[in-house]
Amino acid sequence: MSVDPDQVRDVLSLCGDASDNIPGVPGIGEKGAKELIRQIESGRPDDDLYDARVRVLGEYINHHVKEEQNELFPKVKDKIDTKAIGQQMSERKAELIEMRPSGGGRLRLVFYAPTRGLIGYQGELLTDTRGTAVLNRLFHNYAPYKGAVQGRRNGVLISTDAGEAVAYALWNLEDRGPMMIEPGWKVYRGMIVGEHTRGNDLEVNVLKGKKLTNIRTTAKDEAVRLTPPIRMTLEKALAYIEDDELVEVTPKSIRLRKRLLDPHERKRDERRKEAEEV
Secondary structure, three states: OOOOHHHHHHHHHOOOOOOOOOOOOOOOOHHHHHHHHHOOOOOOOOOHHHHHHHHHHHHHHHOOOEEEEEEEOOEEEOOOOHHHHHHHHHHOOOEEEEEEEOOOOEEEEEEEEEHHHHOOHHHHHHHHOOOOOEOOEEEEEEEEOOOOOOOOOOOEEEEOOOEEOOHHHHHHOHHHOOEOOOOOOEEOOOEEEEEOOOOOOEEEOOOOOOOOOOOOOOOOOOOOOOOOOOOOOHHHHHHHOOOOEEEEEOOOOEEEEEOOOOHHHHHHHHHHHHHHHO
């Protein structure tokens, strides 16, 4: 199989190098994944390479019998609820090894956790501990695969059309869940614009404006006040998406989208997966 010369650097980057998370250990880590995504900032959704890198990376990971396991040393204040931290780490297939006082009113916790389960966790830890935690980690060993890491429990809100988001439409959709966009932002069909309050995905129209009439009243219309949207960083976006979703990175913004933009294609794909499971 021939390889385009322009793709040689990208193919080699999947093998990892000494500058990745684990010095001297071949493999792609969180740092390498973020660097790989930054390389496709100029890619378009219809570009073959845009999708290919993600799929090749998935094939490499699926063929590993064992996976990287890190040793974590989070330090938190002794007044922080450590049960909540333990619950989150358990969902990420981590194992608590040690918990002891570290001096200065802090606790030192030691976990063994798969590297893939730690993507995006540092932000959650800082949120849970009000920014007071200190997290360190290093390579421990290769351990047997521990199974799939639980993803998010909520579905997403998906745009049904392309155009500019309207404040009135976003205001009407606030009861469906928090938004990830602001009025005036350009959206397209299949783009993720918010998080659904329930477990299923929901297609919404963020372009629908308020209908105008010729009726006049003495009372003025109330100004539309929107809840601030969810701000997505690259690390948070990588941890947020599911298998059927992609992170789209451009020099100006970070967007989330469905892998299949057409809703009919998404339904066909869901039926195909259900048939394969049976």
